[in-house]
């Protein structure tokens with residue numbers, strides 16, 4: 033008997049079908065992949081299973097029995113647990129409280145102590161090595177928060193675990209650990225549903241995989257009998273290339289004296305990711321990749337370069353567009369031709385409860401194309417947003433919806449379209465394809481390369497080494513707050529770069 037079955041399930045938002053007549057089943061004790069383009073309806077289907085949304089048609093069956101989960105509490109009683117795409121832990125509460133919240137009859141001290149003992153045991157058993165039970169959740173790293181989410185499901189003894197893009201924000205080591213744990217859970221007979229945009233991951237770790245497109249089920253495959261090309265084709269409806277295959281214009285060797293952006297001996301202490309004597313230059317018509325395991329200074333560098341005024345104690349030199357920029361604010365940099373795609377689109381890139389036009393205006397409040405005498409002319413802005421929606425295939429294609437209604441990948445496309453729209457000469461881009469589907473990755477990579485070929489300078493931060501090697505002209509590897517090595521394009525080699533990322537020599 034299947035652990036779980038969707039039988040003709042539909043879910044509408046107004047007149048829009050986010051899921052239409054979905055049918056697939058998941059065998060017990062397996063890892064089942066759920067893939068599809070951004071906005072295909074993956075999260076919606078799983079939220080329906082988890083009791084967050086009521087369904088508008090069809091039947092969901094758990095172990096052959098039809099269920100109607102009206103709330104997550106009900107779903108949890110049936111043994112279903114979910115780790116959301118955007119975590120839902122209560123930030124200011126402690127780890128322990130987050131895990132036992134809504135689960136323990138009271139908050140008696142004895143109960144809490146018993147819960148803690150139990151949790152320690154679970155953590156041991158699964159090799160999760162977690163110890164910060166009394167830390168506030170918002171003080172944990174993203175990887176740690178995710179471990180808490182998983183501990184919570186184990187504590188609740190969930191038999192079906194739903195993981196919505198669990199690896200999008202993890203370091204490579206954390207990803208390896210996660211999959212080891214999933215394997216262990218599977219061996220115990222638990223059923224796991226894995227949503228991911230990383231097809232390699234899906235191919236390596238799942239037993240079968242279901243593909244959604246535009247709310248509908250395209251098909252289910254046994255993982256061992258399919259491949260990257262077939263899955264991508266099923267997702268997007270056309271063949272997809274996984275490496276950039278377009279033009280890479282060759283320019284005369286860049287004259288180092290023409291650097292657009294230059295940093296020398298940059299040292300920033302007293303922050304969680306300090307920098308020590310960092311120096312490099314960014315030249316016209318190049319993509320300079322920044323590699324490194326998360327936490328080695330890249331975040332501080334990006335924040336400093338886009339807003340040096342936040343780092344009054346920074347030491348060293350920072351020149352951009354022919355001027356000293358130590359202490360500059362973002363507005364001055366933007367006026368000098370810089371644009372930014374920030375690390376975290378939700379907290380830094382978007383106003384979630386504003387429509388797409390307002391979001392497009394962010395950071396362009398001064399652009400003479402839209403602003404006359406201090407008045408913003410939204411009628412001039414709207415066609416720009418419409419063009420962005422067309423160019424990047426943002427779905428749903430409406431300018432008047434809240435940014436929170438776009439799926440994660442579509443939010444990312446909006447942030448990138450906006451950064452390119454101001455026609456900057458220099459772009460600082462962080463994780464441009466995090467959580468983005470394979471078809472959209474192709475489009476975003478083409479857009480970045482088009483800027484380079486037009487002579488622009490791009491500093492590209494990414495945790496995907498494949499992406500950096502595919503696009504960059506040079507790669508800087510950060511380790512322990514410093515540039516540990518530089519690789520030119522003909523030296524690119526994942527093992528060599530990986531070794532430096534881990535603290536080894538070039």
Ligand SMILES: Nc1ncnc2c1ncn2[C@@H]1O[C@H](COP(=O)(O)OP(=O)(O)OP(=O)(O)O)[C@@H](O)[C@H]1O
Nearest residue numbers: 045050070071072073074075076437438439440441
């Ligand atoms: N609460 C909501 N109200 C209205 N529309 C919604 C809501 N939630 C999702 N949608 C729409 O339903 C569709 C499916 O969204 P969903 O989040 O399920 O996509 P997804 O497959 O998880 O995409 P991604 O890979 O980007 O996370 C999208 O077009 C989205 O805009």
Ligand SMILES: [Mg+2]
Nearest residue numbers: 074075117439
């Ligand atoms: Mg989703």
